[in-house]
Amino acid sequence: MRKNIRLTSPELSALWTQYMNDSMSICVFKHALKNVEDKDVYSIIVYALSLSQNHIVQLEKFFKQENYPIPIGFTEEDVNLEAPALFSDIFYLQYLYVMALHGMNGYSLSTGTAIRNDQRKYFVQCSKDTMKLFDQVMDTMLKKGVFIRPPFINPPHDVDFVTKQNYLTGWFGKRRPMNGIEIGNIYYNMQKNIVKIVLEIGFSQVTQTKELRQYFQRGAQICNKHTEIFGSIFAEEYLPSPKNWTTEITNSTVPPFSDKLMLFHIESLVAVAVGYYGAALSVCQRRDLITHYGRLMMEMGKYAEDGVNLLIKHGWFEQPPITDDRNELAKKK
Structure with missing residues (x-):
């Protein structure tokens, strides 16, 4: 056995x-x-x-x-x-x-x-x-000088403990500086959004389907808005943001990939992004950041749902492993 x-x-x-x-x-x-x-x-x-x-x-x-x-x-x-x-x-x-x-x-x-x-x-x-x-x-990105490192933080003079409840404050009162965990999550979520923006702009440029072109353009706008929100949070604390890569798209309008592949690719990246937002939210300790992630997750989730509906509509959604429908099987007898 x-x-x-x-x-x-x-x-x-x-x-x-x-x-x-x-x-x-x-x-x-x-x-x-x-x-x-x-x-x-x-x-x-x-x-x-x-x-x-x-x-x-x-x-x-x-x-x-x-x-x-x-x-x-x-x-x-x-x-x-x-x-x-x-x-x-x-x-x-x-x-x-x-x-x-x-x-x-x-x-x-x-x-x-x-x-x-x-x-x-x-x-x-x-x-x-x-x-x-x-x-x-x-190693290659560092050698070519094209990788922008996450923001640095200076070491404290001594070990410290949080003694005031305003450590969690976000919208009202004086906001504390972000901690290293919050900075890292925002930075890497920006990195991933920037790659999605480039793919969505590039795919909207070559797709032959108006419906998909509009979907990709909408996705680029959403990701760009999210990146701007994260960037504004960094700017408040004089922290640098990652590099924008939109200038690395050529002017080709010939599709290198099928619409099915391009839509699946964006959909899979968006689904993963929702998970990363959730992971970042779970370790946030400032209320304004928690609220931002919650709101942005909902917007990204709705966009992901619309992408799945497009895959289904065009007959491109290959069904993942699924359990047996016992009620349906019973009807066949």
């Missing part, structure tokens, strides 16, 4: 989600390799592509072992390798940086919910490989 233990629902869902994301990444990286000229960036994308391709091979083995249908995901039909570059070489570094961050967090969660030994080993290895990719991206 031990040799035939089935995958649990979290294990199966983790594999399914990874298959969708890696099949999408293969399309993105293949197109990038056709246009990237910087040798350092090229070698990193080659490594990232090899990771995604190896993942797909192993994932298909897992699905076959479980007699579970292999997802369709994304194929050669979803990428136009002849399309000119949509983004610059330097932007791909920032893109890979953010995607590696998502990957490390995702694999960590998948490892924590895996029970079977083969699943734990697999996701631990995925984490190691992604950490290596992250190191390569970070």
